[in-house]
Amino acid sequence: MTAGTAVRLDSHAEAVAAAKTFADAVRPGAADRDRAGRVPHTELAEFDRSGLPAITVPVADGGSGLGPVTLAEVIETIAAADPALAQIPQGHYLAIDILRLLGTADQRRTLLGAVTEGGRIAPVLAERGGTHALDLKTRLVADGPGWRLEGVKYYSTGAITARWLAASALDPDGRLVLALVERDTAGVAIGEDWSAMGQRATVSGTTTFDGVRVDAGFVVPYWTAFTEPQLLGARTQLVHAAIEAGIAQGALADAAEFIRTRSRPFAEAYRAGHTPTAAEDPNIRLRFGRLATRTRAAVQLLRWAADVLEELGLVPAGPDTAAHGSIAVAQAKAFASEVAVDVANELFALTGASGTDLKHGLDRHWRNARTHSVHDPVDWKYHHIGAWELTAVRPPNHAQI
DSSP, X not given: OOOOOOOOOOSHHHHHHHHHHHHHHHGGGHHHHHHHOOOOHHHHHHHHHTTGGGTTSOGGGTSOOOOHXXXXXXXXXXXXXXXXXXXXXXXXXXXXXXXXXXXXXXXXXXXXXXXXTTOOEEEEOOOSSSSSTTOOOOEEEEETTEEEEEEEEOOOTTGGGOSEEEEEEEOTTSOEEEEEEETTSTTEEEOOOOOOSSSGGGOOOOEEEEEEEEOGGGEEOGGGGGSSOOOHHHHHHHHHHXXXXXXXXXXHHHHHHHHHHTOOOOHHHHHTTSOSSGGGOXXXXXXXXXXXXXXXXXXXXXXXXXXXXXXXXXXXXXXXXXXXXXXXXXXXXXXXXXXXXXXXXXXXXXXOGGGGOGGXXXXXXXXXXXXXXXXXXXXXXXXXXXXXXXXXXXXXXXXTO
16 A cells, blocks of 8 residues: 555544544445445545544654544544444554554654554454464564564454554564564465454454564564553553444444334334324333433543543553553443443344344444454453452553553
């Protein structure tokens, strides 16, 4: 991909307005993209030109210099229209944080410069077949003055349309690193073999690195991020929480529109003479009111967590500060995950049998919520929240909380 000319967004208001414009443009095609499960090249090109990829790039590096509050609202806004398009840049914003924290001047100049021009970065981290999520087989192998990258990654969200890839690997000393390579580098192959039931337009397939040449100056010592208290995990989990809050809002909005324009009241209520429309059915109002309240609570919890991270900054003052930020985001993420699934499920109790017709595409909300909500275990988040609240035990210092 050759990046086009990107817009510069200079404030929170400009970034949110750009997100709303993008969301309005992509909302009508969300159901069709879900059905097709193809790479949304056109929509992503528009996202890249919008200036939104650079909102968290520091001003000194040519970006907008905006923080978690802006990022959370931007992602939530897009996710309400199409959560697949909101998830594609999730890892991109993580990569920016990593470069801000650990990147060399040359790495920042090259990669963050590309971002301000409309390029995206896609971390490719996950693998299959290990005993746990961090059991990596991908290796960085010494090759003269540089390196070669060998391995296979899965769940490569955003990689197929990114300009740069940040691949996790173990170096010869067994340390966790990120190898930075351009997507079109020889030996990189990215497949479209994503077959999950939801978030289908993310096309998060397999990336293979077959003897990929890596410049010696483009390896990030990722392991060092976790030798001290950090908020990289919390900041990336905030984006996941925003996606879930957006899914709940999108499902609720579609349910409301269906009830107003297509649904009929239950016959018993209609015969009683006090329910001429489905929107006036007392049971529908009760269910909808509960879901609307829980959705509003998820959004407000997300915004509170974003405020916490905004105040703490990228580098926490100490372990308790890092724990406070991680727990705040864990609460927002766990709750939003549950609410998104509940709203997307209850949607059918509200719309009735006609709402299950595939032509309406309402099923995508549940499939998207259910698929995204298992990105990482909600139960463990509640466990760590309880441990912190009851006994001041800090959560683990890793990238998923």
